[in-house]
Amino acid sequence: MNGTSSRIVIVGAGIVGASIAYHLARQGQRVIVVEQAHPAAGATGSSFGWISEGVPEGATDVFLRREIVADWVRLTQEIPELWVNWSGALSYGQAPATQNPDNRRLSSAEVMALEPALGLPDSQAYFAARDGAVDPQEVTQRLLERVGALGGELLLGRAVSGFLREAGGQITGIVTEEGAIAAERVVLACGTGISALLDGSEFSLPIEASPAILLRYHAAAQAVNTLIAGDDIEVRHAQNGDLLAAEDYPAGGDVKRVEEDARSAIQNRLHGSAPLQLQACSVGLRPRPRDGYPILGPLGVTCLYVAVMHPAVMCAPTLGRLVSDELLHGVNPAIPHGYRPARFIDDGGEGGDIIAIAGRFALDTAQPPLSLYPYAPVYKIGEHVLKRTRPTSGEAQALAAYLTALHRQGVDVVAPTACPQEIAGSMWVVYPFVAGEKYAGRDEQIIAAGRLLGRIHALSSADNNAGLAVYDEYALTEDDISADLDEIASHAASQGLTLDIEALKTRMLQIAGRQTALSARGLPCVETPYDFKADNLIYVAQDRPVLIDPDNALFLPRVFDLALVLLLFHNALDSAPDRVFTVREWRLFLTGTVSLSR
């Protein structure tokens, strides 16, 4: 590629801009990196540099994190002068919020062996052996040196103030005080500077600047062997032997006080450590997209491309690889839909416009589809199903992570194909469409359904590690009971049946009177999709049902989940018997459930 129009301009020489520039340059692409100050002048220069692939399934950056260790290893093979210290990370204070199997609990003797200076009387300590650390400033520098060696240009001290436009308004490059630079693509990798740069353009992206503190101490001798992250200190050595500490920014802004407290905490915690001399204390503004998810992708159909996320140091090699592939070869499906900037682009308030909502997930449909389900919006679009999911972002993310984890363990349940997105006040999600046979009440179908639910129960944690909504409905009142029974009586009358409503009411009130005692019983609970009914199963083979409507998932007493199956499993489906399970059918169902459950 030659000539001005084929070059890619990257705005920002933090670790994100440097990594994208390097990954493009190593594939022969002409790049120009334009930086208002100097390399790593932003958050990167104040970063702690921890690399940790261990992250909960529902984490916003999980799709990148899974690959970061492999990408750092690759990068150090490509650039041998890069220093990554794979020391592992020792954490204490609280159990790490991760399912990383590599993160194991340490005995006191193991803590002593790893970190002899660490005074840790009764604390639980964990060790993530695959964690490491880099000096982010050095990495940025090394990456940019490679860019230069591969023919790229680095323009320092040049603030980008806007975009070069053609007469028709089309963006064709950038504008700096020193002049304009035309480009085929412009990558906005300028962290907290992105929002300001987009001001006055047709786009706006909510990127917050979140301050945090990096302390650098001269250390006369090695104080720690690993990266230590506790509830009182977070420390590691830099390549030159300095001791680095990361701290939260205080609400009142008293950074000096934070430094003094951090220093005494380090010296109390690390026995026998020499007095620490402060070398530098810097506050970095971490760029954080408002919804927590990375923003990676083109802005509309312009030449602008955005790359911003948190935490970006550890993800930089993966991000650089994925983004450069997309810039050079077109849409990269490895970048999830939920990371696309399109989620922030105004849809004109047309939340009900299903075509616009589908577009947010890159699903194309010319005609508004009809809902597959009468009671909620569930749309089949191509080989996908677009539907509304749990009401809040937190619940929707936890559900997505729970289903993905089940799916990965071989459970036949649909899992989202893209991150849930908040659109016009609701959360939406996309599942694969599952084609197959409806339930018809055959014995083998009942046994297989029981086996599926039993497997799900067996894989559940005992204390809701998945973070699902918790069943909390021990609040049935006399009014609720009367209203329900009135409705039941009127349905019964319309069918020519008479019911002894008073006797039913007495019985229901007796049951409701035991709610408090029942809630205090501590019944064994499970994470479960709940609502396990035959109309939510598609049989892809005679003995293989797939659960397709898992959005009601809850953490609730297992016996309640089974009770719902017993009463409602197949009476809402016209392809099944119009009644509750017989005793024989219930036993068939339980053969699978009981044999596989905890």
Ligand SMILES: Cc1cc2nc3c(=O)[nH]c(=O)nc-3n(C[C@H](O)[C@H](O)[C@H](O)COP(=O)(O)OP(=O)(O)OC[C@H]3O[C@@H](n4cnc5c(N)ncnc54)[C@H](O)[C@@H]3O)c2cc1C
């Ligand atoms: C104390 C602290 C500890 C941290 N610890 C970790 C950690 O352990 N692991 C981890 O992964 N992350 C960590 N982070 C977060 C991490 O540092 C950031 O996510 C990352 O550095 C962001 O990189 P960036 O390249 O997107 O942004 P930046 O580093 O901020 O780079 C943006 C660059 O763009 C330039 N720029 C801005 N506007 C313009 C403009 N108009 N024209 C030209 N140039 C412009 C800036 O000068 C800057 O150099 C930490 C951050 C801090 C502050």
